Amino acid sequence: MKQGNRHDLPAEPDYILISKALEVVSGKWRLYLILQLGEETRRYSQLAEMLPSISEKVLAGELKALVVLGVIDRKVYAEIPPRVEYTLTSKGRLALPILRLLQEIGRIFN
Amino acid sequence: MKQGNRHDLPAEPDYILISKALEVVSGKWRLYLILQLGEETRRYSQLAEMLPSISEKVLAGELKALVVLGVIDRKVYAEIPPRVEYTLTSKGRLALPILRLLQEIGRIFN
DNA sequence: CCGTATCCGAAATGATACTG
């Protein structure tokens, strides 16, 4: 009979976790958006300038998705004209170093 | 006037690198495929079993894309019946630890 | 055994005009 099955599974990849990770980075702009934001706080218009060729619909949609995922926070100021600021959440800051490492992958295969 | 502009750019994310990195991981199955393969050598049919719900067209397409990217090697044996084996390239093995880290991102946002 | 060819529907992306 089997005894002591520590290490029985050779760290089999978990599709659920991978899908969730891909939600965070996937899309043409999502990862780039997170990396551009970094530890800073940025207004909507600043982000729009940083990603020159993204359409408004897509930018707004990606930001909304990242808020829902818990990657970024959205703070609205009741001013005129309106001001909306985006910042990484604590989870987002936790993930940031790993996401920065992903750029190394790009370097490897370039 | 400005002097000594080392570090003028605060490590601005490079869209080219990021795109390349996303090519490696993106798609519903690509990252999962790499992680399942790991350091092993696997036949086409073995990979097909590991990803039960992937269609043949997509599996063949993803494998071909990963070969072109330089992530995996494809080795054909002139036997009957034919045998085709896939293995990570040296670049692929270099990238593997980072790709495994990506699963942690999934854990963070679960 | 290891794919390719074809077709289809769904999803992602984008251009543009408009609004609180």
Place this chain on the structure above:
DNA sequence: CAGTATCATTTCGGATACGG
């Protein structure tokens, strides 16, 4: 300023049948 609404276009994933 910070988005939403609408429509057009492109890309993706999947089912299935067939080929070397």
